[in-house]
Amino acid sequence: MQQSTLAWLGGCDVVYLVFCLGVSAYTISHVLAKSADKWPVLNPTGFEVIGIKGRVEFAKAAGNLIEKGRQMFPQQPYHMITDTCDLLILPPKFAEGIRNNPDLNFIGSIVEDFHATIPGFEPFRDGREDELTKTVVKKQLTKLLNQVTEPLSVEADFALRHHFGTSTGEDRQKVEGIRVFEEILDVVARISTKVFFGSELCRNEECLKITKNYTVDSFIAAYILRIFPKPLRHIAHWFLPQCQTIRQQFAESKKLIMPVIQARRTLRRRMQVEGIPTPDFNDAIDWFDHEGKGEPYDEASCQLGLSMAAIHTTTDLLIETMQNIMLHPELVEYLRKEIFQVLGAEGWKKTSLYNLKLVDSVVKESQRLRLSAMSMLPAIPEELP
Known part of the structure; x- marks a missing residue:
């Protein structure tokens, strides 16, 4: 036998x-x-x-x-x-x-969920183990909101006119034939890039294209890669066109971002040697360097990751809010009245945001009703049993 x-x-x-x-x-x-x-x-x-x-x-x-x-x-x-x-x-x-x-x-x-250890997906991880991006958002972005509100409103005005024009003549015909998602995505990308990448890159068309496209393409690539079992993903990504695309986009973003960061650091060192006060740029490039405290971090991943998170969530929420207003057109008159009253009296300040109570309520209700808000708060244990 x-x-x-x-x-x-x-x-x-x-x-x-x-x-x-x-x-x-x-x-x-x-x-x-x-x-x-x-x-x-x-x-x-x-x-x-x-x-x-x-x-x-x-x-x-x-x-x-x-x-x-x-x-x-x-x-x-x-x-x-x-x-x-x-x-x-x-x-x-x-x-x-x-x-x-x-x-x-x-x-x-x-x-x-987003394969952050695989090349091309680096922006999905926090550029350093001590959660540097989280620190920047909490200590810098929130604290300096009052200082970035007006520059953002200026950039928003430029972006809206650039994409939608005015409400008369040929511009009205242009607005009637737009693809909402693409245009809103572009507007949000322009505004976000102002506060994250600074004045040097906020109107750089190549930078805007990469930032916008990476936001969309990376989610598509992540979804497709999830079809494969985990052990095979580190091999499959080399052959998937979607993953190849975001690897190229990330590499191109580095070529655009790093020269600006290096120029800022050189300027800061020179001014310190000469005893000249260094300027406050009030953007994420400076915030990351300040909170990084001289320790190395993945600059491009931090910058693109922060921008990507803002663009994805803001675009989603803005479109959802616009759709809800369209479903309830009776709100338009009240929203306009509040906006004219608050901004006419105060202009764009941090306090203006707090006084736009009806606008805030409409946005928050849209956020509550969003499918993603209904679903789940993901988290994994630090140590799996």
């Missing part, structure tokens, strides 16, 4: 046998792990291990799945297979408890 078994093994393709045994073992462990979990699965995939079916179904009908989960499991955790992974969804009552939990890492979930 033993000899016949050895003879049979000797006649088989050893590699194929090992592969089959490995897949079988993984499948069994995968199924057993799922069966041992006490929380229900909203959209089970059966014996499918890779989970492509579940990811595709989520991509096609995410809104329906989220609503289904809210109805079926309103007060208990449950699993949902998404386009990124198998997520454990917690009821809203747990939100406050996990929001500041040090054992949950929001940045870690971004790194995981």
